[in-house]
Amino acid sequence: xxxxxxxxxxxxxxxxxxxxxxxxxxxxxxxxxxxxxxxxxxxxxxxxxxxxxxxxxxxxxxxxxxxxxxxxxxxxxxxxxxxxxxxxxxxxxxxxxxxxxxxxxxxxxxxxxxxxxxxxxxxxxxxxxxxxxxxx
Numbered sequence: 001x002x003x004x005x006x007x008x009x010x011x012x013x014x015x016x017x018x019x020x021x022x023x024x025x026x027x028x029x030x031x032x033x034x035x036x037x038x039x040x041x042x043x044x045x046x047x048x049x050x051x052x053x054x055x056x057x058x059x060x061x062x063x064x065x066x067x068x069x070x071x072x073x074x075x076x077x078x079x080x081x082x083x084x085x086x087x088x089x090x091x092x093x094x095x096x097x098x099x100x101x102x103x104x105x106x107x108x109x110x111x112x113x114x115x116x117x118x119x120x121x122x123x124x125x126x127x128x129x130x131x132x133x134x135x136x
Contacts, residue, residue: 061104067094074111079134080120083113093117097131099124
């Protein structure tokens with residue numbers, strides 16, 4: 001007797017083997033993809049894809065001294081959740097408010113904990129507005 005996982009795979013087999021056997025054993029075939037010409041994990045169909053902006057290099061101005069100045073200015077606290085750097089495992093991150101890695105002006109940088117920095121990478125327009133209203 002063949003056992004199936006909740007997601008339809010055959011128990012104990014990897015996805016490729018399971019898909020091959022599923023069509024034969026159950027008559028079910030893998031779902032057709034919305035974009036068959038692109039890989040499922042292709043950058044272009046990911047809603048967070050910004051045309052490769054994350055691969056741009058930082059300028060030499062974005063260095064340890066600048067990041068330290070930002071943390072000192074922000075009193076070593078995350079500017080979203082307010083958690084102090086002393087309570088964290090690692091240092092606060094310096095985040096570019098306008099997401100332009102070449103703009104290293106102090107008023108364009110803000111201190112964030114890892115969790116909040118991760119949040120700011122989604123819905124960028126919201127976070128740009130948030131920091132501009134906050135006075136950064």
